[in-house]
Amino acid sequence: MARDRSWKLFLALLFMLGCGGGERAGTENRGTQQAVAKEEPAVQTTGDWLIIHSLSDPEQLNPLTSNDSASSDVLGYIFEGLLTRNPRTLELKPFIAEARPAVSKDKLIYTFTIRRDVRFQDGRPLTGEDVLFSIKAIKCPLVNAPFLRVYYNSVVDAQLVDPYTIRFVTKEPYFLNEEVLGGITLLPRHYYDPENLLKTVSVRDLGKEPSQLPDHVKRFSDDFNKNYGRNPMGSGPYTFRSWKTGQQLDLVRDPEYWGNGKPGIDQPYLDLLKFRIINNYDAALVTLKSGGLDYMERLEPVQHVRGTSSERFKRQFQKLEYYSPTYSYIGWNNAHPIFGDKRVRKAMTYFTNRKQMVKTILFGLGEVVDSPIYFFRPEYDKTLPSYPYDPKKGLGLLREAGWSDTDGDGVLDKVIDGRKVPFRFEIKFNSGNATRKSAALTLQDELKKHGIVATVRELDWTIFLDDVKNHKFDAVILGWAMGVGDPDAYQVWHSSQAANKGSNAISYKNPRVDHILEEYRREFDPKKRIELYREFQRILDDEQPYTFLFIGKLVSAVQRRLRGVEVLPGGLRPIEWWVPVSAQKYGNRVTAN
Amino acid sequence: MVSYLLQRLVLLVPTFIGVTLIGFLIMRLAPGDPAELRAAGGLRGAAGAGISLEKRGVVDEALVQWRAQYGLDRPMHIQYAIWVKNLFTLNFGESFKDNQPVWHKILERLPVTVKLNIFSILLVYIVAIPLGIYSATHLNSWSDQTATFGAFVLFAVPLVWAATMAIVFLCGGDFLYLFPPGGLNSLDYSPDWPLWEKVSDQAWYLFLPVVLLSYDGFAGLSRYMRASMLEVLGQDFVRVARAKGLSERVVILKHVLRNSLIPLVTILASILPGLIGGSVIIETVFSIPGLGQLGYEAVLARDYPTVLTLFTVSALLTLIGILLSDILLVLVDPRIAFGRRGQ
Numbered sequence: 031m032a033r034d035r036s037w038k039l040f041l042a043l044l045f046m047l048g049c050g051g052g053e054r055a056g057t058e059n060r061g062t063q064q065a066v067a068k069e070e071p072a073v074q075t076t077g078d079w080l081i082i083h084s085l086s087d088p089e090q091l092n093p094l095t096s097n098d099s100a101s102s103d104v105l106g107y108i109f110e111g112l113l114t115r116n117p118r119t120l121e122l123k124p125f126i127a128e129a130r131p132a133v134s135k136d137k138l139i140y141t142f143t144i145r146r147d148v149r150f151q152d153g154r155p156l157t158g159e160d161v162l163f164s165i166k167a168i169k170c171p172l173v174n175a176p177f178l179r180v181y182y183n184s185v186v187d188a189q190l191v192d193p194y195t196i197r198f199v200t201k202e203p204y205f206l207n208e209e210v211l212g213g214i215t216l217l218p219r220h221y222y223d224p225e226n227l228l229k230t231v232s233v234r235d236l237g238k239e240p241s242q243l244p245d246h247v248k249r250f251s252d253d254f255n256k257n258y259g260r261n262p263m264g265s266g267p268y269t270f271r272s273w274k275t276g277q278q279l280d281l282v283r284d285p286e287y288w289g290n291g292k293p294g295i296d297q298p299y300l301d302l303l304k305f306r307i308i309n310n311y312d313a314a315l316v317t318l319k320s321g322g323l324d325y326m327e328r329l330e331p332v333q334h335v336r337g338t339s340s341e342r343f344k345r346q347f348q349k350l351e352y353y354s355p356t357y358s359y360i361g362w363n364n365a366h367p368i369f370g371d372k373r374v375r376k377a378m379t380y381f382t383n384r385k386q387m388v389k390t391i392l393f394g395l396g397e398v399v400d401s402p403i404y405f406f407r408p409e410y411d412k413t414l415p416s417y418p419y420d421p422k423k424g425l426g427l428l429r430e431a432g433w434s435d436t437d438g439d440g441v442l443d444k445v446i447d448g449r450k451v452p453f454r455f456e457i458k459f460n461s462g463n464a465t466r467k468s469a470a471l472t473l474q475d476e477l478k479k480h481g482i483v484a485t486v487r488e489l490d491w492t493i494f495l496d497d498v499k500n501h502k503f504d505a506v507i508l509g510w511a512m513g514v515g516d517p518d519a520y521q522v523w524h525s526s527q528a529a530n531k532g533s534n535a536i537s538y539k540n541p542r543v544d545h546i547l548e549e550y551r552r553e554f555d556p557k558k559r560i561e562l563y564r565e566f567q568r569i570l571d572d573e574q575p576y577t578f579l580f581i582g583k584l585v586s587a588v589q590r591r592l593r594g595v596e597v598l599p600g601g602l603r604p605i606e607w608w609v610p611v612s613a614q615k616y617g618n619r620v621t622a623n
Numbered sequence: 624m625v626s627y628l629l630q631r632l633v634l635l636v637p638t639f640i641g642v643t644l645i646g647f648l649i650m651r652l653a654p655g656d657p658a659e660l661r662a663a664g665g666l667r668g669a670a671g672a673g674i675s676l677e678k679r680g681v682v683d684e685a686l687v688q689w690r691a692q693y694g695l696d697r698p699m700h701i702q703y704a705i706w707v708k709n710l711f712t713l714n715f716g717e718s719f720k721d722n723q724p725v726w727h728k729i730l731e732r733l734p735v736t737v738k739l740n741i742f743s744i745l746l747v748y749i750v751a752i753p754l755g756i757y758s759a760t761h762l763n764s765w766s767d768q769t770a771t772f773g774a775f776v777l778f779a780v781p782l783v784w785a786a787t788m789a790i791v792f793l794c795g796g797d798f799l800y801l802f803p804p805g806g807l808n809s810l811d812y813s814p815d816w817p818l819w820e821k822v823s824d825q826a827w828y829l830f831l832p833v834v835l836l837s838y839d840g841f842a843g844l845s846r847y848m849r850a851s852m853l854e855v856l857g858q859d860f861v862r863v864a865r866a867k868g869l870s871e872r873v874v875i876l877k878h879v880l881r882n883s884l885i886p887l888v889t890i891l892a893s894i895l896p897g898l899i900g901g902s903v904i905i906e907t908v909f910s911i912p913g914l915g916q917l918g919y920e921a922v923l924a925r926d927y928p929t930v931l932t933l934f935t936v937s938a939l940l941t942l943i944g945i946l947l948s949d950i951l952l953v954l955v956d957p958r959i960a961f962g963r964r965g966q
Contacts, residue, residue: 090721176685276912320795
């Protein structure tokens with residue numbers, strides 16, 4: 031009988047892929063990320079494994095030179111920083127530091143005091159020397175970490191005050207400097223630089239031209255770039271054990287973890303975290319169902335709707351839906367003769383049926399947004415007027431802006447700078463992104479009804495990016511990751527960022543917005559920052575430089591034997607999970623490979 | 624024979640250089656920039672929502688640094704010269720992805736791919752040759768036509784589809800659980816297992832990939848075999864053999880089969896490069912960390928050193944394969960001689 035149902039499900043999957051419709055999985059409303067599955071208030075206990083799906087191998091496990099999400103997923107269990115965020119309130123809190131840093135009056139100098147009870151995984155204590163080494167390694171221009179280094183451009187110098195106190199000097203007052211410094215990955219100096227080659231250079235020296243650096247710095251960098259890709263060692267709760275390329279990667283709970291039993295520090299319970307590398311979602315889902323995986327962080331939307339709704343699946347796994355802080359948008363080139371007019375941009379938003387897009391393109395797994403700020407942030411303005419799908423209003427705005435079909439060829443036109451311009455433009459997006467493609471086609475279809483000709487163009491990622499950077503587009507569909515921390519919209523919206531291939535690719539320029547963005551960065555009072563950004567959002571809402579589309583939702587599946595599974599603002603946190611002894615599947619067996 | 628071999632070996636050099644030049648140009652002139660891809664947070668970042676793009680403004684400086692680190696800021700012809708120079712000293716460079724020597728990465732994945740390919744080539748030959756013989760000896764019979772039809776149907780089934788169906792239906796999930804849905808070993812596999820268990824575990828994991836990798840080869844090779852048999856069957860010496868009163872079995876298996884195997888020797892040339900070629904589709908669907916996967920990911924990430932090394936190695940193996948099959952041809956077929964005939 032179960033077989034019958036599965037057959038039907040399978041046929042449905044075959045024939046309806048991409049057609050949309052069908053049964054809608056239950057979605058909650060936005061407001062709070064929903065908390066689930068706190069069934070029995072039993073005592074947390076150690077033991078058992080968690081087998082985690084990973085879509086690809088980490089690039090490498092050197093925390094400074096790797097720059098991909100698969101690596102950071104793994105490294106987060108091995109390394110720690112001076113500060114961390116409270117996963118529930120998102121507030122910064124001390125971690126390896128005893129307290130949040132003392133900041134000087136001019137907001138340039140940050141002094142951190144380091145806990146004295148922290149030990150690396152080899153038992154040696156973590157001291158200020160290790161922190162100083164870590165910032166030197168990041169700042170060293172020969173270390174292959176240019177993409178990480180840009181975040182630390184603001185750090186000019188660092189010195190030890192005493193063995194457990196370190197002082198950082200920054201270039202200019204900026205409220206996010208604390209977070210940047212708190213996020214330095216702390217590396218054991220004795221392990222990553224056994225000869226202490228960086229001892230004699232200062233952070234200031236490292237800011238010089240690479241060619242002027244002494245030879246031993248080069249020797250350190252070569253060694254560091256090459257020999258630490260597969261043997262990470264930090265102070266975190268899990269130690270690295272093995273990595274079989276393309277198959278699996280094992281992390282083992284460190285029984286000697288310095289944070290064991292310490293209040294305010296995450297207590298790890300699972301004995302083994304096994305990342306299984308399965309590079310396609312179909313096979314991963316089958317592996318999950320057959321017991322070879324315990325946790326898939328991401329199910330494809332179609333798998334959520336059709337492959338995982340059986341009773342049998344629900345008995346074994348819980349599915350969790352939550353927002354991932356990334357939004358999609360249509361960017362209008364504000365320097366374009368047609369889209370320079372805000373009435374036209376507003377009309378475009380009225381023509382965009384965003385609710386329908388969420389329903390059909392995202393299978394309901396998403397939410398329409400109207401602002402670049404993540405809606406769980408206090409800066410987000412909940413009173414922002416949204417633009418409904420309303421073609422009549424859109425047409426009204428276009429007429430007001432002087433667009434009409436004067437020659438009867440079915441396409442709107444207008445005289446701009448003495449020339450008659452028809453309303454034709456091109457929407458660009460990167461190939462291989464089905465969501466963006468569907469959004470573009472939906473809009474194209476709608477605009478056709480109103481006498482606007484939009485052509486749709488798919489481009490290879492790097493070529494697309496080049497066009498975007500060089501402002502060679504009329505309209506683009508893209509996405510921004512927002513992060514759950516304090517936002518800083520300067521790079522995307524400040525007029526100075528429109529030049530030199532900056533992130534303000536649509537050339538948005540508004541003096542008031544410029545002023546707000548500059549003030550915000552210098553403002554150390556969170557309440558005032560919120561006020562500033564609310565105003566910023568209202569201006570954007572009125573000018574519609576982007577048509578904001580939607581935020582997508584992730585759907586995760588977790589084996590039911592795991593307890594403590596909770597959706598937090600930043601997603602799921604396996605570090606908090608545990609399995610009651612009676613339900614343990616692998617027990618305390620950690621020896622197997 | 625020695626002078627012939629020398630001649631052939633010398634000829635390999637310009638061919639090889641031509642091949643590397645073309646390979647280098649194709650790879651380097653293809654649009655795409657490895658530095659950009661790395662800045663975007665690896666492949667996943669680039670394919671996904673365009674994450675990490677917010678760093679854009681400050682990242683350009685980093686891109687310049689990164690390119691300089693790998694010598695990508697130099698003129699193209701100099702880069703080619705450096706690369707070829709390194710090739711001749713067997714220095715294949717380091718991967719952009721993790722700074723590991725490319726050669727290590729290839730050696731790490733080589734055993735899996737070779738294992739997979741040896742089994743599948745064997746399977747293809749074991750099935751296709753008897754099938755071809757049968758078809759040729761039962762020409763246009765009902766069974767010949769069924770076999771032909773079947774082989775072509777298999778040939779036409781897209782591998783991705785077949786592999787996905789196999790996973791969905793045979794590997795747990797909601798249907799049968801006969802084989803594992805991917806990987807190479809059981810989760811609790813350990814090198815201390817007794818040999819028999821190790822072998823059976825491996826067989827269990829490799830069965831589906833090998834079968835799927837082979838089935839579309841059945842059509843090609845069995846057609847080849849059939850055509851070759853038919854050609855020989857029509858020749859006079861076969862009639863003579865039959866007229867002598869030899870049994871049909873001896874005629875077919877001893878006289879016809881032997882002679883019709885000669886053209887198959889040429890196919891051997893493609894086996895050598897095929898051994899390391901790897902199948903992108905099978906390795907991706909079954910999450911098998913082989914060379915196909917490595918090459919495919921390297922192309923997407925524009926990891927030039929890895930792609931070019933794989934390319935060079937398979938070009939070299941192809942050239943060697945051709946040379947070997949030429950030599951073998953002379954050995955099995957006395958009508959062909961080394962060098963120019965009659966000299």
